[in-house]
Amino acid sequence: MKIDENKKFLIVGLGLLGGSYAKSLSRQGYSVCAIDTDEESIKYALDNGFISKGSTEVKEEFLQNADIVVFALYPHIFIDWIKQYGDLFKQGTILTDVTGVKGIIVEQIQAMLKPGVEFISAHPMAGKEVSGVKNADDSIFKVANYIVVPTNDNSFNAINICKDLGETLGFKEVSWLSVEDHDRMIAYLSQLTHCIAVSLMCANETPGFERYTGDSFRDLTRIAKINDEMWSELFLANREALLCEMDRYRESFEKLYDFIKNENRDGMREMMRLSTKRRQHFDKKV
Amino acid sequence: MKIDENKKFLIVGLGLLGGSYAKSLSRQGYSVCAIDTDEESIKYALDNGFISKGSTEVKEEFLQNADIVVFALYPHIFIDWIKQYGDLFKQGTILTDVTGVKGIIVEQIQAMLKPGVEFISAHPMAGKEVSGVKNADDSIFKVANYIVVPTNDNSFNAINICKDLGETLGFKEVSWLSVEDHDRMIAYLSQLTHCIAVSLMCANETPGFERYTGDSFRDLTRIAKINDEMWSELFLANREALLCEMDRYRESFEKLYDFIKNENRDGMREMMRLSTKRRQHFDKKV
Numbered sequence: 001m002k003i004d005e006n007k008k009f010l011i012v013g014l015g016l017l018g019g020s021y022a023k024s025l026s027r028q029g030y031s032v033c034a035i036d037t038d039e040e041s042i043k044y045a046l047d048n049g050f051i052s053k054g055s056t057e058v059k060e061e062f063l064q065n066a067d068i069v070v071f072a073l074y075p076h077i078f079i080d081w082i083k084q085y086g087d088l089f090k091q092g093t094i095l096t097d098v099t100g101v102k103g104i105i106v107e108q109i110q111a112m113l114k115p116g117v118e119f120i121s122a123h124p125m126a127g128k129e130v131s132g133v134k135n136a137d138d139s140i141f142k143v144a145n146y147i148v149v150p151t152n153d154n155s156f157n158a159i160n161i162c163k164d165l166g167e168t169l170g171f172k173e174v175s176w177l178s179v180e181d182h183d184r185m186i187a188y189l190s191q192l193t194h195c196i197a198v199s200l201m202c203a204n205e206t207p208g209f210e211r212y213t214g215d216s217f218r219d220l221t222r223i224a225k226i227n228d229e230m231w232s233e234l235f236l237a238n239r240e241a242l243l244c245e246m247d248r249y250r251e252s253f254e255k256l257y258d259f260i261k262n263e264n265r266d267g268m269r270e271m272m273r274l275s276t277k278r279r280q281h282f283d284k285k286v
Numbered sequence: 287m288k289i290d291e292n293k294k295f296l297i298v299g300l301g302l303l304g305g306s307y308a309k310s311l312s313r314q315g316y317s318v319c320a321i322d323t324d325e326e327s328i329k330y331a332l333d334n335g336f337i338s339k340g341s342t343e344v345k346e347e348f349l350q351n352a353d354i355v356v357f358a359l360y361p362h363i364f365i366d367w368i369k370q371y372g373d374l375f376k377q378g379t380i381l382t383d384v385t386g387v388k389g390i391i392v393e394q395i396q397a398m399l400k401p402g403v404e405f406i407s408a409h410p411m412a413g414k415e416v417s418g419v420k421n422a423d424d425s426i427f428k429v430a431n432y433i434v435v436p437t438n439d440n441s442f443n444a445i446n447i448c449k450d451l452g453e454t455l456g457f458k459e460v461s462w463l464s465v466e467d468h469d470r471m472i473a474y475l476s477q478l479t480h481c482i483a484v485s486l487m488c489a490n491e492t493p494g495f496e497r498y499t500g501d502s503f504r505d506l507t508r509i510a511k512i513n514d515e516m517w518s519e520l521f522l523a524n525r526e527a528l529l530c531e532m533d534r535y536r537e538s539f540e541k542l543y544d545f546i547k548n549e550n551r552d553g554m555r556e557m558m559r560l561s562t563k564r565r566q567h568f569d570k571k572v
Contacts, residue, residue: 125500145498175497188490189503195546196482196506199539201561204474204531210567211461212431214411217475217568219505220482224565228558232551239546245490246543253485257532260481260525265518272514275487279510281496282503 003068003161003168005029010066011051012081014041016128017098018072019136022050024169027138033062041133050136063088068161071097074230075105075237082112091116094161098124101186101238102149102179110153120158121149122166123182125190129225138169146171149182187241192249194231195242197224289354289447289454291315296352297337298367300327302414303384304358305422308336310455313424319348327419336422349374354447357383360516361391361523368398377402380447384410387472387524388435388465396439406444407435408452409468411476415511424455432457435468473527478535480517481528483510 146166
């Protein structure tokens with residue numbers, strides 16, 4: 001279901017994702033305000049009609065006006081922000097976010113809020129290799145998953161509004177996971193893949209190899225172009241789950257290494273057949 | 287330059303690549319014959335106009351008629367074939383191939399041929415995740431690199447014809463490398479990436495994860511769907527270079543692992559900035 005057309009949005013943090021949320025919601029006729037410390041980002045969003053009002057300072061008026069607030073901040077900034085301004089929201093406000101890891105924030109944020117203000121976490125699994133509101137693009141939602149990440153403290157009403165937000169933004173699929181399952185899934189499907197891409201890109205510095213690159217290498221290293229500030233924080237925020245997935249992956253890699261070293265062709269072929277079979281489940285549904 | 291329109295081709299091995307060569311050359315009006323042990327493949331290629339004549343047996347007439355012969359076989363079959371039939375070619379015949387590794391075949395094949403029959407090796411870096419002549423598709427050449435891999439024993443004339451073949455087939459870029467450089471490059475850019483994709487796909491078997499997959503994981507594992515018979519042979523055929531690249535990659539991965547384990551954010555960020563910078567050289571030129 002679409003979010004009620006009279007609901008008023010506040011976006012805190014106008015980066016790529018915050019900007020894309022604002023763009024999509026304003027296009028659909030919702031009232032959208034934004035707060036961001038960067039004046040240029042606010043100006044760009046105003047000039048391009050992504051928001052109707054913006055401020056580089058935290059204005060109480062913005063907070064009091066909002067029905068739904070979306071936080072698109074780095075985890076530690078998000079936590080500091082709620083500490084400082086969390087009490088200023090009116091009763092009944094729903095807070096949500098776009099943070100890529102959940103364990104370190106969800107319960108902490110929920111515990112800081114006064115009764116009547118509810119945080120329901122979400123992870124829109126959309127992105128680009130570029131950042132900032134100038135690259136905002138709401139078409140990235142169409143092909144992406146949106147995951148609601150509730151806890152036992154969430155009301156059904158808030159979970160439902162959060163789901164509706166995913167549908168309003170036009171995500172391909174909306175589903176839900178527990179905090180723990182979410183962080184394990186992210187460690188394997190997203191963080192480990194970024195670790196691999198970075199490691200592969202750093203492993204060999206022969207100049208001129210780029211001339212011979214085929215699509216395989218290009219696909220594997222696309223995400224080696226990485227926002228180091230954000231990803232290093234997210235890796236550490238999910239450190240245990242990530243190290244666990246890195247261990248499992250390393251074990252798998254070493255197994256293949258030994259098969260090659262020992263010229264064990266049957267072992268190699270068995271792994272390849274397993275990977276071929278498993279990969280079929282991950283094909284895009286057309 | 288395009289190959290002279292009167293040259294007659296023989297393709298030995300009508301798989302995905304052999305079939306795509308045949309399709310492209312026949313479309314352009316060249317005379318193309320083919321030999322393949324599989325009757326269905328020959329029939330399909332005849333029915334679809336990829337070849338004008340085909341045989342499941344090695345016919346002397348086919349070999350005597352050919353000016354340019356393309357071998358699209360597994361390495362060990364290629365070597366056996368030349369051993370058995372290499373003497374049947376007429377003087378002046380140019381042999382070439384599509385083999386993905388060069389060290390184990392090029393000099394060996396060259397040494398087996400009689401004077402006046404010359405083998406000039408090439409590696410068309412094109413492919414698909416499906417195999418067989420039924421998936422032949424000459425549009426894969428447009429975005430791919432074609433590498434001529436000469437030795438000191440090759441004549442300029444043969445190198446030139448081999449280059450012209452790459453241009454005739456419509457490859458995006460035609461270049462050349464020594465046997466040794468080629469195999470090192472392939473170990474890093476292609477074989478290592480396939481090892482990584484297979485290992486990643488085999489590392490975690492949680493059912494249902496596919497539901498949450500974003501493009502990163504999908505891109506990294508596209509090539510985990512792999513022809514185990516072909517790739518296990520190619521890995522072993524380039525074993526030393528591949529193990530060397532796997533060692534370098536492992537070192538890089540372990541470095542990142544330790545940074546995460548020790549919460550060394552500066553170390554992580556430095557690697558990420560390096561990977562971001564290096565990856566830019568690999569962007570597709572539009």
